[in-house]
Amino acid sequence: MVAGVCRLALRATLLLSLLPACDRPDPVGTAAKVDPPMASVEAPVKPSEMPPVDVAALESEMVAKHGEPQRARVHRGLAQVAALWRPEDGDLASFVREHFIADPAQLDAAFGRLEGVFEQIDGHTHEIGREARRATDVDLGPLLPIDTLLAAYDPGAHVTEDLFLAKPAFVVLLNFPLTTLAERDAQGPTYTRRQWAEVRLAGRFARRVPGEVRQAVTRATADADLYVSQYNLWMHHLVDETGARPFPSGLRLISHWNLRDELKGRYGDPEGLAKQRMIIKVMERIVTQTIPAGVIDDPRVDWDPFTNKVSAAPPETIEADAPKRSEPPRLDGAPEPDVRYAKLLAQFHAARAEDPYVPVAPTAIARSFELGRELPEARVKALLEQVLTSSQVPGVAKEIERRLGRPLEPTDLWYAGFKAGGAPPEHELDAITRKRYPDAQAFARAMPEVLRGLGFSAERSRWLAEHIRVEPSRGAGHALQALRRGDLPRLRTRVGAGGMDYKGYNIAVHELGHNVEQVFSLESVDHTLLAGIPGNAFTEALAFVFQARDLELLGLKQPDAASERERVLNDFWQTWEIAGVALVDVATWHWMYEHPDATPTQLREAVVRISEETWTRYYAPVLGGSGTPLLGVYSHMISYPLYLSDYPLGHLIAFQIEEHLQGSGKLGEEFERMASFGAVTPDVWMTHATGAPVSAEPLLRATEAALASGVDSK
Numbered sequence: 001m002v003a004g005v006c007r008l009a010l011r012a013t014l015l016l017s018l019l020p021a022c023d024r025p026d027p028v029g030t031a032a033k034v035d036p037p038m039a040s041v042e043a044p045v046k047p048s049e050m051p052p053v054d055v056a057a058l059e060s061e062m063v064a065k066h067g068e069p070q071r072a073r074v075h076r077g078l079a080q081v082a083a084l085w086r087p088e089d090g091d092l093a094s095f096v097r098e099h100f101i102a103d104p105a106q107l108d109a110a111f112g113r114l115e116g117v118f119e120q121i122d123g124h125t126h127e128i129g130r131e132a133r134r135a136t137d138v139d140l141g142p143l144l145p146i147d148t149l150l151a152a153y154d155p156g157a158h159v160t161e162d163l164f165l166a167k168p169a170f171v172v173l174l175n176f177p178l179t180t181l182a183e184r185d186a187q188g189p190t191y192t193r194r195q196w197a198e199v200r201l202a203g204r205f206a207r208r209v210p211g212e213v214r215q216a217v218t219r220a221t222a223d224a225d226l227y228v229s230q231y232n233l234w235m236h237h238l239v240d241e242t243g244a245r246p247f248p249s250g251l252r253l254i255s256h257w258n259l260r261d262e263l264k265g266r267y268g269d270p271e272g273l274a275k276q277r278m279i280i281k282v283m284e285r286i287v288t289q290t291i292p293a294g295v296i297d298d299p300r301v302d303w304d305p306f307t308n309k310v311s312a313a314p315p316e317t318i319e320a321d322a323p324k325r326s327e328p329p330r331l332d333g334a335p336e337p338d339v340r341y342a343k344l345l346a347q348f349h350a351a352r353a354e355d356p357y358v359p360v361a362p363t364a365i366a367r368s369f370e371l372g373r374e375l376p377e378a379r380v381k382a383l384l385e386q387v388l389t390s391s392q393v394p395g396v397a398k399e400i401e402r403r404l405g406r407p408l409e410p411t412d413l414w415y416a417g418f419k420a421g422g423a424p425p426e427h428e429l430d431a432i433t434r435k436r437y438p439d440a441q442a443f444a445r446a447m448p449e450v451l452r453g454l455g456f457s458a459e460r461s462r463w464l465a466e467h468i469r470v471e472p473s474r475g476a477g478h479a480l481q482a483l484r485r486g487d488l489p490r491l492r493t494r495v496g497a498g499g500m501d502y503k504g505y506n507i508a509v510h511e512l513g514h515n516v517e518q519v520f521s522l523e524s525v526d527h528t529l530l531a532g533i534p535g536n537a538f539t540e541a542l543a544f545v546f547q548a549r550d551l552e553l554l555g556l557k558q559p560d561a562a563s564e565r566e567r568v569l570n571d572f573w574q575t576w577e578i579a580g581v582a583l584v585d586v587a588t589w590h591w592m593y594e595h596p597d598a599t600p601t602q603l604r605e606a607v608v609r610i611s612e613e614t615w616t617r618y619y620a621p622v623l624g625g626s627g628t629p630l631l632g633v634y635s636h637m638i639s640y641p642l643y644l645s646d647y648p649l650g651h652l653i654a655f656q657i658e659e660h661l662q663g664s665g666k667l668g669e670e671f672e673r674m675a676s677f678g679a680v681t682p683d684v685w686m687t688h689a690t691g692a693p694v695s696a697e698p699l700l701r702a703t704e705a706a707l708a709s710g711v712d713s714k
């Protein structure tokens with residue numbers, strides 16, 4: 001999220017990308033239709049073939065056999081197994097008798113065996129997937145029709161369910177502790193490394209969602225995604241009260257991303273404000289669903305978003321590449337029947353069906369915060385509110401107002417006038433990088449030198465370079481991790497016929513940051529069960545540390561203080577913006593859980609109300625526009641629910657890591673120390689890395705310093 005172009009892992013999708021390496025969500029299972037699992041030991045579901053297991057009697061029997069000191073372990077292990085055991089898994093009692101391990105030496109041996117075998121399973125499965133995708137990811141010449149099919153093949157899809165069916169998963173659950181995030185937060189700081197590794201070992205089996213339930217989630221997400229992907233507006237067909245068309249022909253924008261970016265792009269346009277206000281009105285009508293259905297992705301219809309009048313577009317204005325449609329244009333001005341909110345409700349119902357299968361996190365909200373990002377919801381909300389109500393907001397707002405020469409209004413939520421500058425012109429940089437890196441292998445050979453330039457020792461630089469394989473990328477470039485020792489992360493970089501241009505170089509340095517983190521977090525971590533780091537925001541922050549030094553590595557000067565100031569203020573404003581959007585997303589999910597039988601219309605009313613209230617509370621005092629539902633416009637809310645909080649968190653984490661590394665003066669050593677700690681919780685990781693848990697303070701401190709430096713005050 002810090003850098004625009006970045007693809008981390010083979011199977012990383014937008015939805016999965018923030019999950020820690022050892023807590024990936026259950027893949028789609030192979031199981032045939034099954035009964036729901038037992039929600040708890042006390043309320044077992046009646047199995048169809050097996051006689052019901054008397055768990056209490058089994059517990060007494062096991063304690064009698066292994067001794068009173070084992071009671072707590074027996075109780076916990078039995079509950080964990082029984083919660084996910086299905087009738088077709090067979091005789092639970094005899095499994096427990098056979099596989100409960102009381103002897104500490106035997107337990108150590110089993111732990112070691114599982115750690116070793118899981119590393120091999122994960123590592124080799126990952127390699128198979130990497131090779132299946134090789135032709136699509138690496139530039140090997142023209143693609144074959146079969147390559148897209150191979151790329152969609154996921155050899156890891158059924159691994160977790162297979163481990164349940166073959167029973168190793170139940171041996172883990174019988175003998176090692178599942179934990180809640182609250183427990184990890186309370187006790188994590190004093191866990192031994194072995195305890196952390198056990199937490200990750202068991203956490204892998206925290207959920208066992210039946211295949212058809214997972215597939216329903218996938219379908220709901222794909223359906224919402226399709227709806228969002230077709231939600232385009234043909235901007236030339238927006239007309240104002242004089243009948244004028246402020247936007248050029250052919251401009252087709254997807255909501256909300258392109259609409260927002262078009263709005264941002266209009267800050268340099270002398271006529272920009274009227275266009276921005278028009279875009280804001282369009283966005284409000286998308287949220288309230290008062291937008292006429294006939295104007296969505298149809299340039300045959302003209303629309304005045306202020307009066308909401310529609311009319312047939314004059315034939316000469318209709319773009320040649322308009323979607324081909326057999327039906328006539330809709331000119332009745334009628335809105336969609338709350339389709340946007342029906343899609344979101346479908347996501348909710350599909351996600352809620354998973355609840356009984358994840359005893360440690362039995363709501364989609366809990367799974368998002370506690371299993372996904374591993375930061376408690378209350379803490380994330382507090383961090384977002386800290387930014388939203390920060391005393392830096394009025395200062396930055398005043399500076400924007402002064403630059404614009406007018407009072408702020410809702411459109412300035414997306415102010416885009418903070419611009420870093422000071423770098424040499426791009427064509428000069430292109431010439432330097434093309435000469436230095438004529439092909440991917442030239443970059444590979446230069447890696448030790450690049451790493452020394454960043455502050456790694458000669459020995460470390462050589463060792464790192466030996467552990468990274470460089471390959472020519474088909475796309476813009478990405479870093480692909482390895483999941484077992486002995487396998488090597490890949491740095492894929494795009495090099496044109498004339499050599500590596502500056503953009504490609506800038507991306508390659510960013511990806512190298514990922515690769516270095518990947519090498520340390522696999523090779524230098526004491527337990528492979530802890531390989532990795534807490535999540536994507538962390539690896540992005542570390543990669544950014546490399547990327548921000550790219551000019552220096554070419555022997556040029558890094559951007560000056562004024563440029564750095566612009567960057568900080570821009571990041572602050574973006575964090576402030578998206579923090580409110582994230583709060584709306586989370587509040588909407590709470591409302592759905594509180595109203596599980598709501599209709600799409602009721603959900604729309606709730607989202608509009610939540611958006612308006614959030615605006616009135618945090619944004620109206622700065623931007624006016626009291627009561628606008630604008631914050632509900634993000635398409636993520638519909639297609640990637642509960643994801644939005646990761647954006648503001650990503651900014652906070654990046655500032656915290658940067659602040660520490662800048663202050664340390666020992667970039668190489670500190671980077672290694674941070675990246676070798678492994679996939680513990682974000683707060684424990686950050687405390688080890690910087691001395692404090694995840695915090696908004698570094699961003700706020702940087703913003704305060706930027707405002708105080710006031711280079712352009714008059």
Ligand SMILES: [Zn+2]
Pocket residue numbers: 001003005006007510514539540543
């Ligand atoms: Zn990245």
